[in-house]
Amino acid sequence: MFNYxxxxxxxxxxxxxxxxxxxxxxYEHKGTVREVFREAAVQTRVREAKRARRENRLWIFxxxxxxxxxxxxxxxxxxxxx
Numbered sequence: 001m002f003n004y005x006x007x008x009x010x011x012x013x014x015x016x017x018x019x020x021x022x023x024x025x026x027y028e029h030k031g032t033v034r035e036v037f038r039e040a041a042v043q044t045r046v047r048e049a050k051r052a053r054r055e056n057r058l059w060i061f062x063x064x065x066x067x068x069x070x071x072x073x074x075x076x077x078x079x080x081x082x
Contacts, residue, residue, distance in 0.1 A: 006043050016042055019049045 007015050017023075021042075028036045 007046075008039060008043075009037075012039060012042055012046065016046050016049075019046060019053075021045055021049055 006012070013026075016026075026038055026042055028034070028038055
């Protein structure tokens with residue numbers, strides 16, 4: 001149904017940096033011959049960062065919805081009084 005592929009390699013690193021993620025923990029055995037990029041761990045952090053940004057913006061919709069309900073109730077109350 002959905003054809004979404006997570007980024008890998010350099011594209012993943014660029015996306016993580018663009019989201020402002022720390023580079024700590026990206027590599028196992030950093031600075032040694034056995035240095036390995038922990039792609040799955042970084043993908044998880046990128047996913048979580050995107051989710052957090054999306055959820056932080058949802059409060060705007062909650063406020064708009066509450067104001068809409070308030071105005072609707074006031075309009076209904078005024079219609080009943082007239």
